[in-house]
Amino acid sequence: xxxxxxxxxxxxxxxxxxxxxxxxxxxxxxxxxxxxxxxxxxxxxxxxxxxxxxxxxxxxxxxxxxxxxxxxxxxxxxxxxxxxxxxxxxxxxxxxxxxxxxxxxxxxxxxxxxxxxxxxxxxxxxxxxxxxxxxxxxxxxxxxxxxxxxxxxxxxxxxxxxxxxx
Ligand code: MG
Numbered sequence: 427x428x429x430x431x432x433x434x435x436x437x438x439x440x441x442x443x444x445x446x447x448x449x450x451x452x453x454x455x456x457x458x459x460x461x462x463x464x465x466x467x468x469x470x471x472x473x474x475x476x477x478x479x480x481x482x483x484x485x486x487x488x489x490x491x492x493x494x495x496x497x498x499x500x501x502x503x504x505x506x507x508x509x510x511x512x513x514x515x516x517x518x519x520x521x522x523x524x525x526x527x528x529x530x531x532x533x534x535x536x537x538x539x540x541x542x543x544x545x546x547x548x549x550x551x552x553x554x555x556x557x558x559x560x561x562x563x564x565x566x567x568x569x570x571x572x573x574x575x576x577x578x579x580x581x582x583x584x585x586x587x588x589x590x591x592x
Contacts (some may be wrong), residue, residue, distance in 0.1 A: 431471040433485055437559055438550070443469050443543035447567040450541060451532060452574050459574065467570040467577075471524070477478040477569070480520035484558030492555040514561045521565030525572035532568035537561070 431441055445465040453459045471477055490496050491504040503511050515537065522529040540548055544564050547556040 428472075430478055430481060433481065434563075437485055437488070437556070439543055439547070439563055441465060441468050441472075441561065444563055444570070447536065447542050447544070447563075448570045448574065451536075451567070451571050456574065456578050463574065464570065467573045468566060470573060471521070471566050471569045474524055476524060477521050480517055480565070481562050484514070484517055484562045485557050488555045488558045491557065492553070505555055507551070507555075509541075513556075514558045517558060518561035518565035521562065522568045522572075524569050525576055528575050529568045529572035532571040533564055536546070536564040536568055540564075586590050 442461075442465065445461055445468050446548065448464040448467060449459065449461050452464070463477070472481075486565070487496070487504060489500060494501060494505070496504060502508075507514075519530070522533040536544060540560070544560050544567075547560040547563065552554060
């Protein structure tokens with residue numbers, strides 16, 4: 427298991443949870459899409475350095491808040507997931523941006539409907555802080571959606587059925 431997969435698993439998120447969100451969102455556009463392709467897209471997103479730094483930062487802030495180790499007023503703001511804070515979403519843009527505007531659109535949608543694990547994280551607040559993590563997960567899913575959309579479009583344009591974009 428690589429570092430990102432391990433970090434996410436420690437916080438209760440499996441890559442399959444993220445892949446299934448991607449599948450639900452993208453399979454309506456690409457009927458041939460399968461879960462394995464979605465999982466592969468999630469893994470590719472997690473290989474990007476910008477993404478890794480963003481996730482490490484978000485998880486560290488959640489964990490420090492959980493242990494009541496942040497300075498006030500930040501401790502209370504992050505611990506209570508104060509709705510006007512908004513930096514959790516801003517940080518997630520560091521993930522959604524990597525494959526262009528489709529990622530940003532998908533992130534907005536996921537942030538609104540909170541499917542699957544995103545909702546679970548949002549609801550899991552007993553001795554848990556997931557203020558950043560829900561947005562990190564939505565960001566990863568959104569970027570993977572964008573990656574799939576770009577790969578499919580490339581196939582249409584070039585007639586090439588091999589995915590060649592990192
Ligand atoms: Mg949040």
